[in-house]
Every structure is written in C-alpha cells, then in structure tokens.
Amino acid sequence: MKTKNSIQPKVNVITLGCSKNLVDSEVMMQQLKASDFDVQHESNSKSDIVIINTCGFIENAKQESIDTILQFANAKANGKLDKLYVTGCLSHRYKDDLSDGIPEVDAWFGTLELPNLLRTVGADYKHELLGERLQTTPKHYAYVKISEGCNRPCSFCAIPLMRGQHVSKPIENIVREIENLVKNGTKEVMLIAQDSTYYGLDLYGERKLADLMKRVSDINGLEWIRLHYAFPSQFPMDVLPVMAERSNICNYLDIPVQHISDSMLKTMRRGITQKRTLELLHTIREQVPGIALRTTMLVGHPGETEEDVQALVSAVNEIKFERLGVFTYSHEENTHAHSLEDNLPQEEKQRRADWVMETQMSVSEAFNRSLVGTTQKVLFDRLEGDEFVGRTQYDSPEVDNEVRVPVADNYVRMGDFADVNITDASTYDLIGTLVKP
Numbered sequence: 052m053k054t055k056n057s058i059q060p061k062v063n064v065i066t067l068g069c070s071k072n073l074v075d076s077e078v079m080m081q082q083l084k085a086s087d088f089d090v091q092h093e094s095n096s097k098s099d100i101v102i103i104n105t106c107g108f109i110e111n112a113k114q115e116s117i118d119t120i121l122q123f124a125n126a127k128a129n130g131k132l133d134k135l136y137v138t139g140c141l142s143h144r145y146k147d148d149l150s151d152g153i154p155e156v157d158a159w160f161g162t163l164e165l166p167n168l169l170r171t172v173g174a175d176y177k178h179e180l181l182g183e184r185l186q187t188t189p190k191h192y193a194y195v196k197i198s199e200g201c202n203r204p205c206s207f208c209a210i211p212l213m214r215g216q217h218v219s220k221p222i223e224n225i226v227r228e229i230e231n232l233v234k235n236g237t238k239e240v241m242l243i244a245q246d247s248t249y250y251g252l253d254l255y256g257e258r259k260l261a262d263l264m265k266r267v268s269d270i271n272g273l274e275w276i277r278l279h280y281a282f283p284s285q286f287p288m289d290v291l292p293v294m295a296e297r298s299n300i301c302n303y304l305d306i307p308v309q310h311i312s313d314s315m316l317k318t319m320r321r322g323i324t325q326k327r328t329l330e331l332l333h334t335i336r337e338q339v340p341g342i343a344l345r346t347t348m349l350v351g352h353p354g355e356t357e358e359d360v361q362a363l364v365s366a367v368n369e370i371k372f373e374r375l376g377v378f379t380y381s382h383e384e385n386t387h388a389h390s391l392e393d394n395l396p397q398e399e400k401q402r403r404a405d406w407v408m409e410t411q412m413s414v415s416e417a418f419n420r421s422l423v424g425t426t427q428k429v430l431f432d433r434l435e436g437d438e439f440v441g442r443t444q445y446d447s448p449e450v451d452n453e454v455r456v457p458v459a460d461n462y463v464r465m466g467d468f469a470d471v472n473i474t475d476a477s478t479y480d481l482i483g484t485l486v487k488p
Contacts, residue, residue: 060099060133061089062172065123066187067116068106070194070243070279070449072139076104077184079138079165084185086174092187100134100172101126107141107213109381116141117149124155136160138168140213162214182228189432191466192239192275192448193232197225197263201245203282205309206320206388207352207380210245217246219254226266229273236466239275239430241447242267248282248290261289268297274468275430277447279305283331284322291338301444302339306332307347311366312359319352320387325362332370343418343445345374348407351400352380353391360403367410373418374451375411377404412478419452419476426486429454429471431463439463441471443481454481461485 062083066076076092079102083090091098101123105116120137127135137146138160146159160168166176186193200215201208229240242264244250251259267276276299278290283306294300310316313325323331336342348367350360367375379400382393422443431441432448439456441463446452454471456463461484463469471483 059086059088059173061091061097062100062102063094063096063098064090064092065101065103065119066093067104067119068108068112068140070241071196071245072104072106073187074184074194074196074243075139075162075165077187078180078182079104079168080185080187081180081183082165082169082177083172083174085177085180086169088172088174090185092185098132100136101132102136102138102168102172105137105139105141107139107144108209109378109383111381113141113145120149120153120156124153127155134172136168136172138162138164143213144209182224183231186232186235186237188448189466190236191430192241192432193237194241194243195225195229195232196220196244197242197247197250198244202249203246203284203322204320204387206318206391207349207383207386209383209386212385214245217249217253219249219251219259221254222251222259222263222266225263226270229267229270233270233272238273238466238468239277240267240273241277241279243279245280246282247278247280248286258285258287260287261293264290264293264297264300268293268299274299275444276300277303277305279447281306283308283328286331288334291335294342295339302342303345303445303447304335304339304342305345305447306335308332309347309349310352310355310359310363312362315352315355315359318354318388318391319349325366329366329370343373344370345447345451346372346376348375348377350377350379350403350407351395353388353393353395355380355395355403360406364407364410367407367414371414371418372411373415373445375408375415376450377407377411379404415452416476416478419478419481422473422481423476425473426470427454427473427481427483428468429456429483430468431456431465433465434458439465441469452479452481454483456483456485 080090106112134157142159143161169176198219200217202217427443429441437458441454470486473483475482
C-alpha cells in the first residue's frame, strides 16, 4: 500500500475580475487537486501558498488587483505564508513593471502559462483533465468558456493584449465539459467568451454558435442555457430560431452595445452603425418573443459629446433593455484610444454614467412591474436572512435582478427550481410566494 512521503502544502486561490477569470481559477484548482494539493478558493484560513488570479481590464480593476497583491505581499513579509504567485490579466500585461516593485511575489505568470505555474508550484499538468474544474460557484450553475481571446479592434479594449487572438474550443470538448458538470448537479450553464458571436470561425471556417447551442441544448438534465457577450457586429442570425425553439435556452441575451451614436461607434471601432444596431435589436425581439436583453454601455470615451450621451439615453428609452450596466472610460495603454486625448474629468464621466443609469432604472422597474401577477419559474441560489433568493430566466447570477421569497410559509431547497407567484416588484427585485402543489 502506497503512502505519501510528505504532506502537500495548502493553496489558497484568489480570483479577481470577470467570470472568465473564475473559470480559469476553477481549472487551475482542479489541476492542483489532481496533484494532491489541499486547495481552497478565497479562504480565510492559513495557507502555505497563495495564488492571485488578477484582472487588468480597466483602472479600477487594476487597482483592486494591485491592492490585493500588496495585501498578501505584506502577509508574506510577516511570515503568514511561504509562497506568493500572481497570474491572470494584470500579471500578463504588467509583470515586467511590477516585479521589481513587489519582490515578495515569488513568480509572475501570464494568462496562458498555467502549465508553467503548476510546475513552479510543484504540481503536474494533467492533460487528461479535459475541461474539468473545481467549481467555486454553487453546484447548480456554472460558467463555461467556449473560446479564448478576441479579434475585435475596439478602440478602448485591452483584452487582446492580455488574452491574445480568438481561439474557439471544439464543440465536442464543450459538450463533454457540460455533460460532466450536469452529472455533478449543474442545472444551468452560462456560455461565455470575449466574443461569443465569433465562435467557430477560426476552427471550422464559419460561425458555429447556433450548432453549438443545439448540441448543448440536447444534453439531458440541463434545464437552463444562457448566452453572454454576443458582439452586435456580424451577429449570427441563425442563433435566433434556435433560441426561440429550444425550451431550455433562456429568453435572455447579453449583447454589449457600448454606444449608439454613429460618431462614437466609429471612434470606438465597433464595426456597426446606429441604424444597423437598432435593426438588429428589433429583429431579435421579433424572432425571440419575450426575450430579455442585457447590455453594457461605455461613456466618457475621448470625443464623446453631450449630444452623443443624449442619443444613448434616447436609445435606452427606445429599446428598453431589461438589464443594463454602464462603465466609465478608462485610458488604457497600447489601445487605439490611448492615442486620443482623455480630456473628460472622472466626475463628468460619472455624471454621464449616472444619467444613463437613472434612465435605465425606470425601464427596469417597468419591466419588473409587468411581471406582477404572473407565475415565474425560479432557480434558487441562496438563503439570505429570512428570504430565499433566486432568479428567473431573465437574470444571470451576480449581475442581474433577483426574486425574493419570504421564508415564512414557504420552503425550497437551494439549487432547486420552483414556480413563484410574483406579488410585488421594485427596480431590481421581484417579491413572491411559492406556488403550492
């Protein structure tokens, strides 16, 4: 009988940034576990090794990453951990600049250097762990990356600098990954990418998102499929009938529009016009009745005028996106927009963002109010105080609205679906009671 000669160290993985980073952390954690490491995610308990998976997308995210690195560098200097490693987008982009200033970090790794990181830690990279990961989300939902990188030339975005060019994952690999998740209790998957509408073009010579969604929809036991980050330009229209026909594909589409005025779309290098954007959004609504559209807007980009923001506000009122978020422009080195003058103070950028969000608040509340009196299928995520908290098909985890059901006179298990009578609504929440069997 084999025995271990030594106890493997405890590893604490810290994840910053988006859901795509979270998937990377989950894959890394599974690799560490396969080498018999005691691995945890964002644990408060003492660890021998800390690995920070950083974000470098915009200024606020970069600052959060640096602050987190400094926090654990201080802990290492005080003898509270043995090794500190940094990976992810910030590390990929700035490791040469940061390494001299933070000597407590033992090694820095880029976004595509997982095998090298594992080797440095003392783990083996297991090629047979195809798509397997140690889930950090509740078991009933998971994010699934369908591709890596991005080929789009957007003026403001540094993602291609950190993630490289678009590389699609084969359909068979994605299906196998999701089948494994479903076997472990996953009921909902979020298909994510830097640009999901480009999927398949590099691998198959044509866009294959519709084919992928059909194959995923056919997986037994998968109840909800949700599509994120669909680029508006060259949107594959054959996706829409698939969404309309398949009952386990949520009536939900995350389509980051970013702006609406022609001058800003051109300056941002979005490859689309206002007219074509509006036509696309109306067509989506026509072909997928009852769909909820989530979008992201960017304000404060160099060259943006008050008239441009007014056009954006008018579009928010016209399209009535059910879910919307707003970012303020961040002046990122080595992007196309960095050659332009960033002449708006942050206070003005924030005023414009607030203007858009104030407009959106009334749109969101009107949509939520329209659901009062209906019965909605809800997936419950957690118990919070004296309320069960879940989501409808119109809402993705972390970023969208929630359904709240009082614990009194109601009971549901976390990770289960239940029908809920919607009795009240606010800007960002629905209130309801369980439908009694």
